[in-house]
Amino acid sequence: MQAVGNLTNKLFHKQLRTGSLALQVGPYTYSIQSDLPIVAEGIRALYRDFVLVDPQNFIDYKISIRHGGLLQRLRRQTQFYFDGTRPFAPIPIGQAYAFLEWGMNWCVSLHANEYLKLHAAVVSSERGAIIMPGVPGSGKSTLCAALGLRGWRILSDEHAMLIPGTVNVVPLCRPVSLKNESIEVIQQFSAEAILGPTSQKTHKGRVAHMKADLHADSHNASPLPAAWMIFPRFCPNERQQVTLRRRSDSFILAAYHSFNYSLLCESGFESMEKLINSVACFDLVYHDLNWAVHTVNQLVGHPDNE
Amino acid sequence: MQWCIKTMGRFYDPNEDTVIYYDINSGDTHLLSDFAAYVITQFQEGPLTAEELTIKVSPCLETLDFSDLEKTIQDILEELSALNILTRV
Numbered sequence: 297m298q299a300v301g302n303l304t305n306k307l308f309h310k311q312l313r314t315g316s317l318a319l320q321v322g323p324y325t326y327s328i329q330s331d332l333p334i335v336a337e338g339i340r341a342l343y344r345d346f347v348l349v350d351p352q353n354f355i356d357y358k359i360s361i362r363h364g365g366l367l368q369r370l371r372r373q374t375q376f377y378f379d380g381t382r383p384f385a386p387i388p389i390g391q392a393y394a395f396l397e398w399g400m401n402w403c404v405s406l407h408a409n410e411y412l413k414l415h416a417a418v419v420s421s422e423r424g425a426i427i428m429p430g431v432p433g434s435g436k437s438t439l440c441a442a443l444g445l446r447g448w449r450i451l452s453d454e455h456a457m458l459i460p461g462t463v464n465v466v467p468l469c470r471p472v473s474l475k476n477e478s479i480e481v482i483q484q485f486s487a488e489a490i491l492g493p494t495s496q497k498t499h500k501g502r503v504a505h506m507k508a509d510l511h512a513d514s515h516n517a518s519p520l521p522a523a524w525m526i527f528p529r530f531c532p533n534e535r536q537q538v539t540l541r542r543r544s545d546s547f548i549l550a551a552y553h554s555f556n557y558s559l560l561c562e563s564g565f566e567s568m569e570k571l572i573n574s575v576a577c578f579d580l581v582y583h584d585l586n587w588a589v590h591t592v593n594q595l596v597g598h599p600d601n602e
Numbered sequence: 603m604q605w606c607i608k609t610m611g612r613f614y615d616p617n618e619d620t621v622i623y624y625d626i627n628s629g630d631t632h633l634l635s636d637f638a639a640y641v642i643t644q645f646q647e648g649p650l651t652a653e654e655l656t657i658k659v660s661p662c663l664e665t666l667d668f669s670d671l672e673k674t675i676q677d678i679l680e681e682l683s684a685l686n687i688l689t690r691v
Contacts, residue, residue, distance in 0.1 A: 547616075547622050548633050558629055572616070573614075
């Protein structure tokens with residue numbers, strides 16, 4: 297199987313320009329079309345180990361990020377397209393890469409309802425997977441990136457996709473979104489972090505994505521059982537601690553963090569019950585990333601990998 | 603006045619002092635006290651007045667310190683009604 301990184305520079309740019317660059321991302325296929333150098337740079341850096349698929353086969357999500365017309369070109373704006381439609385307003389060219397990633401998230405958030413989906417990062421070791429739900433700014437992506445850089449396998453930075461009625465998480469490994477100070481925090485945390493283009497002044501501030509497929513099994517599509525649910529909260533002014541959460545409270549909070557719990561109706565309730573009954577739930581308040589990684593390792597009996 | 607439940611929902615009771623109740627009619631999920639959840643289960647066999655309900659649940663309240671059981675029951679009925687779990691008939 298050929299990966300993006302195996303393409304010659306010329307062929308890569310040709311495929312990206314013509315929309316014939318198609319990737320396997322977890323259980324889904326994406327075709328990506330763009331003529332923007334910043335998008336090419338980001339994909340080349342962050343998706344180089346992703347397997348290419350035949351663009352003539354069925355593609356789940358056909359996306360494009362390009363100029364919508366002369367006026368947009370003059371305004372240095374660009375447009376995200378999904379199946380030829382424009383679901384979002386134009387964006388500055390400098391934010392195109394971040395928008396590509398958000399658009400790819402949006403495709404799954406809105407359309408994939410065969411799984412119970414939580415807005416959560418997921419990492420795994422041989423002892424099981426940890427689901428880490430959190431609102432933007434909670435520090436889940438930063439912790440996810442740090443764990444990935446210390447030997448954990450990143451299953452997702454955005455979507456915990458659970459097969460209904462089971463505790464099995466379907467991997468959807470894509471780059472980790474880092475915002476503002478987290479970019480430098482991760483760069484200082486590990487020199488091995490590979491970052492894509494930085495998008496300035498987005499609605500979330502400064503955004504850069506980190507290559508997430510750092511593990512030998514990163515592209516293995518087999519579902520993995522969740523064993524823990526940790527609700528991280530970055531807070532510089534509070535005492536760092538990890539505390540056991542009650543299951544009933546965790547149920548409500550996990551449902552709050554779900555994209556489609558209500559949509560799945562009774563099946564959503566049953567799936568959440570199965571999940572909450574099967575995992576140990578914790579709150580993790582942290583401000584020191586090394587402490588947080590060490591604490592998570594201790595919690596689950598995983599060795600610290602410096 | 604009687605109270606009833608349209609359709610009995612689903613419970614998730616992790617043996618804490620709160621219980622998750624999934625209302626099949628509305629699709630809403632509620633975090634209830636274990637006593638409120640117990641009250642809901644009493645409507646499985648049909649409508650009840652507040653007095654009938656009080657008699658039904660009183661055996662399990664022997665160890666609980668309720669100064670005014672009837673008022674407690676009435677408050678829970680009103681709260682469950684506000685959540686559209688119970689209705690007056």
